[in-house]
Amino acid sequence: MIKDYTKQINLFKHAIKNEKHALKPKDIFPLVGNVYRSSINGKKIREQVNALKISQIDISLEQEVFDELSAKANSSTVMHQFKSITSNK
Structure with missing residues (x-):
């Protein structure tokens, strides 16, 4: 071995x-x-790799923020300005 x-x-x-x-x-x-x-230590290595994968997923989920905008937001002046800025690039 x-x-x-x-x-x-x-x-x-x-x-x-x-x-x-x-x-x-x-x-x-x-x-x-x-x-x-x-x-x-093969089993321990696999457990550590799996733990790292889980912690990376947890970290990425904590960094991403999703927010639901109200229906009124689509017609707001700020949203129109935002759309014009992002569509020009």
Whole structure:
């Protein structure tokens, strides 16, 4: 198991150093799967990655603000000015 892990790490390091054989997107997913299936902290790594994804989603949701405008807003002077500004760009 340690030999397999060392072999995978060395292959990964070699691929990073050598641009001719750099990792392509299609090669990354199997490597990620190998890391997740690793008996050495694979489960913990997957849990941490999932936690990071969830926290990133939470952060992005906190940053986005949606506001419903009233029906009157469409006919307001400010909205007409806003429309003219945004349509000119």
